[in-house]
Amino acid sequence: MSLALLFVVAGGDDEPVTLLLLLGIPCAIALVTGAATLLGRRSPGLLFGAALASVGVLVLVAVVGMATLYGGDRGGVILFVGCALPLPVLTAVFARRPRVRGWATAG
Numbered sequence: 001m002s003l004a005l006l007f008v009v010a011g012g013d014d015e016p017v018t019l020l021l022l023l024g025i026p027c028a029i030a031l032v033t034g035a036a037t038l039l040g041r042r043s044p045g046l047l048f049g050a051a052l053a054s055v056g057v058l059v060l061v062a063v064v065g066m067a068t069l070y071g072g073d074r075g076g077v078i079l080f081v082g083c084a085l086p087l088p089v090l091t092a093v094f095a096r097r098p099r100v101r102g103w104a105t106a107g
Helices: 002-011 016-021 024-039 045-068 071-084 086-095 098-106
Strands: none
Touching (some): 024 045, 045 071, 045 086
């Protein structure tokens, strides 16, 4: 499913928003790697950094979308970003919690 979505996004026109959305792929890889690292009771730093990078990419997509798109396309990008943003924000917040950092270093 994710591979099919990648082809749809990459196969679209060369709009800046479409190209920026491709930055989500390395962010997703880093998030999964950071989560695996944390589950191994190692530092949550990678997970935190990947979550911040994801937030940055989504905010950049929203800004570029507002500047370059019109009508329904603009609304679609804002809706997408609004739905996608809570997960990396919450991941970053939880990765920095003292309890999580303490759990990781106790192992």
